[in-house]
Amino acid sequence: MGDLYALDFDGVICDSCGESSLSAVKAAKLRWPRLFDGVDSTIEAWIVDQMHIVRPVVETGYENLLLVRLLLEIRVPSIRKSSVAAGLTIEEILENWSKLKPVIMEEWDEKRDDLVELFGKVRDEWIDNDLSSWIGANRFYPGVSDALKFASSRVYIVTTKQSRFADALLRELAGVTIPSDRIYGLGTGPKVEVLKQLQSKPEHQGLTLHFVEDRLATLKNVIKDPELDGWNLYLVFYCGMWVYFLSWVLLKQETGGTTLIKREKKQQAFPGSTFWTFPTSVRS
Template identity: 75%
Template sequence: MADLYALDFDGVLCDSCGESSLSAVKAGKLRWPDLFTAMDSATEEWIVAQMYTVRPVVETGYELLLLVRLLLEIRVPSTRTSSVAEGLTVDAILESWMKIKPVVMEEWGERNRDELIEFFGKVRDEWLETDFTTWIGANRFYPGVPEALKFASSTIYIVTTKQGRFADALLRELAGVTIPPERIYGLGTGSVYVQD
């Protein structure tokens, strides 16, 4: 019997932090347009750069949306509506995200996790559909990963907390690999347990 491998996607096979951060900024602009009008290009660049640092605290993609808003509140005091932003640092986010997240969700009136997941997915879908080349280009596979997947003699499964359709598109377009859909376990498939 051949070996079977279940591989995590983001941060293991694919560096998708650029795409997910830019998608979160796009989503923030749509979700909270009044707040995000205060964001100039330098602030946006700062937020995207900080997302590379805070990315490890994210369990599910919708949290990226919350993080870009929190980073905006840190950087632009006039946008603050949460009690935690004043004096908050990126290091403090890393240390305390699980305590901060429910506070900001409550204070921002974002009580429906599933709605945020769906909204963030729709923003990604729209970017993928309207500017596929730029969306794909904001991602990259780590060196050697596409070749390893192409020539694997074992059965490969992909496990991801993002919607499987995004992992599938990246595997096909960037890595040149097709993994059967029944072997991609992503958010919304009912097959991946995501801790809340």
């Protein structure tokens, strides 16, 4: 009867690492101005470079601010306020971010909602003051724009990005308008719950369901929920750090004795990308 695709945004449709890193540096300077006193362009450039490497751990945009500050504390020992920065490596951030994040938020006395608001405000101001440079700091992956324009399937965006930013990029970079009720952004609930909402809609009964995501942890959460057994799951990555990091994660899972993933390349949906399919058998 047809297909429904629920697509993550950052890392699946859009490479927003450049924009999110620059926005995070801008926001961090506003949040912690004293820490950035004396920080020169060389250190800032190093932080932005490292942000491209640690980007896979980010689930929600505000975490970019935390990563910027943590990287600054790693690079400049004299301003350290956290107990974890000394001797911390990039690899350890990649491996342990879910444990590090609550520690630094408590030690820095930061609240999630405050950081979300600030990050959104900085992006809004950048868009208002210089839309073209904000758009230019993002890019869509090869083939994605055409795939969205000419898709015959029902497409939804399921993202932790604020909906207005995803909508602006879809319009400006891809020339695509997706109705607002098909963009589930920050504040619409966990992705697991969004998928349940989508599959329960009367108009979706009988459709083949596909969820495309770039975070292994998110797909594991879907696998754990028996109500979502009807979804075909895909882990997508592209060239560069995404390939190496995600390949390492999958290899670690397999060599650790728990084979969760069957490799299956699919080129028809988004040319230039590779999907890793989660077979139904792993759900039992």
